Amino acid sequence: MRTLLEIRNLSVGIERGKEVIPAVRNVNLDIGSGEIVCLVGGSGSGKTVTSLAVLRLIDYEGGRITGGEILFQEEDIASLAQQEMNGIRGRKIAMVTQDPMTALNPVFTIGNQFVEVIRKHKSVSRSEAWNEAIGLLEKVHIPEPASRMKQYPLELSGGMLQRVAIALALACQPELLIADEPTTALDVTIQAQILNLLLELRAEEGMSILFITHDLAVAAEIADKVAVMHEGSIVEQGTALEIFAFPGHWYTKSLVQSKHDLLTSSASDENRQDDEIILEAEGISKVFPLKSKPFQPKKYVQAVDEVSLYIRKGETLGLVGESGSGKSTLGKLLVSLQEADSGQILYRGKDVTGGTKREKKELRKNTQVVFQDTFSALNPRWKVEEIIGEPLRVHTRLSKGEIRERVEEVLQLVDLDPASRTRYPHEFSGGQRQRINIARAIILHPEFLLLDEAVSALDLAVQSKVIELLKKLQQEMGLSYVFMAHGLDVVRDISHRIGVMYLGRIVEIAPAEELFTKPAHPYTKALLEANPTIDLDHKRKRHVLHGEIPSPVNPPAGCHFHTRCPLATEKCRLEAPAMELLIGERAVACHYPLEKKERVELLR
């Protein structure tokens, strides 16, 4: 195999005033033609800086290549002038970024953006470029490419946009594609589609891919070769098999280990203290009106549709589902941050929908929320002690000294230095900020915590530590959690039971292990199959769910899932299946469940 890109002893520094801070040190990396190389590492490890250096875009980010060379087809990119780079960028090396929404210009149609790029690099007419673009969109499997060309980025979903971004990168048949976390912002199902697409394109076009990710499992799915970065250096590289089966460096080991931990340890039933039900929802629904044009019928989004569930004391209920499935809204309804349109929410057997102000305040005391965005959830102008002490000031009449005491206590509980109470949120890392969020949530000793994607924005290693903390707190304080995340492994790790949501309905709910090993609903099965694993026979043929979650404005009739279900029949198109108890705590809403009631009973 011919070597396409050779990075030799590359060092990159970020200029800070007069000094240059090293961000990447002595990186050596080869990419052969037609090869997929994954750069894996936590945030701040220098993955993105390396990729930006290859494109020499680092010059615009305040960085400088301080040593080494980047040989692309035997030409040293590190010593080229920016002018000369313009001939390489886009034409020979193209890039796909994490957020496709910001990668495309929102005020131009998809078609115009293609025409601009194609005509920049080739001398073709507008209509030729237009037709070429349609061909590119077909290549990335976008349905009805001709009509998409006239749409604006805003009108497409995240997954579609990422396909468009990839097609745009392919416009000049580059020899190297740099993909920087291209699937991180996407649902697992869409992630699997995009990964498949990249593999397919590699096979068809023979291009090389430098794939950057923080997720080991994604790397295992796609990579021929893996390089692990830590603190600016590549600590280990080798084939995917070598890295995942026999990790050598301690950092790689810890990465692989934390992924394994997630998979093997799941919350056991022993932790559960009793069968007392804390929170119960009975047929709750929530509808949002959409802004409509005058003289047109008003449209509605059915965000949550007749959902019933219960949470026991000391139990974690996980909620999974693609974005747009109504998880967040359901969570907000459960803690009365939003009012349900119909149905009942019972807290300790008492209906709390439409309560008085005082009842609401009492409920707020016992149910707390931890949000996903660790930074925006903390008032930037407040010190940590003010932030964590806020619930005490709202609900109690403690003196300043007592509040300080409680704040220090709770800081210790979440493994933060009590002395850090006088610092401001921006002085902490993401994981620490999430600990502050948790500290604020538990200071009143609530009974129920809503964890809305609470660990999704964190690095894997940090994530597992926060999960550990949450488990510890659950045991010590008997907390009940509703835990939402789009990473399935994390949910499996922390949850006792898991509910699967699709378009506002819960389609299956079951104890975590049973759900993962024997899914009953076809959608659950599809979700699980889309979930990347570091299983080493990763070349296994996977069943990728086609299409995307339909718009909740016009959900399909009957069973919402019938449009993507391989088992769908006429009955599914007409009749919505009711939730049916399989056994014990397993329930599924499907006409043709994969696990039949009789069979489950037989096996018992």
Add this chain to the structure above:
Amino acid sequence: MMIGSLKRIKSLSYRRNSWWTGSLLLLSTGFILFIVICSLFPDQIASHSPTRMDPSDALLAPSLEHLLGTDQFGRDIFSLIVHGSQQSVVIGVLSVLIGGGIGALIGLVSGYCNNALDNTFMRIMDIIMTIPGIMLAILVSAVLGPSTLNLILAVSIASLPGYARVMRGQVLHVKDAGYVHASRSIGLGHTGRILFHILPNSLPPMLVMATIGVGNAILMATGLSFLGLGTVHEIPDWGYLLSLGRDYLTVAWWIGFFPGLFISLFVISVNILGDAYRNYLDPRSATS
């Protein structure tokens, strides 16, 4: 994720020259103090009586006797500026306080409620905005009659929509921040959320706007005085001095130049001071 830390490094790399900022701050504070003293004790500072006219001294260039020269009536420009400072400062600061305060309140209510009330407020602001500021001020002064207070009111009303709109935008943005939702989930009521979370985080742009507004207010008041709708005492304010100097610009540049210089310096000083205060309030800028 990586881009985030890149940005962090970049923001660190922008390190302000603290010596330069420090001395600028010192100079501005000194200048503002000087103006305040001028407005409180004009007689002690001024070298001449501002009302003393002497045709033989008319249109003299700056000299040791007349530091900033004299005008067409032979009045000492420096003394005029010192005596006029009181009115200028009062007009500038008060009209910003009134206009900015009421504007911020309207913006806060509008942004927070974001309903029919918001719509009503904003349409009223739109209507005010369609009338050019100076026209509106003329209208108000004409109806209420010429006096310093009415002048201040006129300038305040004309500046209302700008403040209200900026504040509303800020509130709309801040209202959706995680910490506001978090405080709701904790159980904090509307008032608490507004006072403790939304207001402090929405004010910084208002502060910047207000510091620039001081200069605008002084100049707008000038226009009104010029049209005879302000208060033309025997001692003109800075703006009026500036407009007087316009006629003599070719023969005696100092008549217009120095009042203009004082207005500019005052505005810049207030601006620098406001900026410093904003940074002082923001914990994020303290550590970098």
